[in-house]
Amino acid sequence: MSGPNIELELYGRIIVQLVKAEVIPAYILRSMEFEFDELSQSASxxxxxAHFAELAMRVGLIVDRANIQEPLAP
Structure with missing residues (x-):
C-alpha cells in the first residue's frame, strides 16, 4: 500500500470515523466542500x-461516506 491515492483514501476513512464519532463537527466538512467548490469556480x-474542483470532489465523497446531512453552519 503506497502512493498518493492510497494515502488520500486512508485519510478519508479516518475523517469519516472522526465525524461519526463527533470529534470533527460535520458542518466543517460541508463548509469545506462548499468553499473548495467556490474556489474552483473563481480560480484564475x-x-x-482543477485542483480545487478535485478537493471539492474528495471532500464531497467523505461527506457522502459519513452520511452528513447537517447544514453548513451550526
Missing part, C-alpha cells in the same frame, strides 16, 4: 480550478 488558472 485552469490548474487551480
Amino acid at each position: 488558472s485552469v490548474a487551480d480550478r
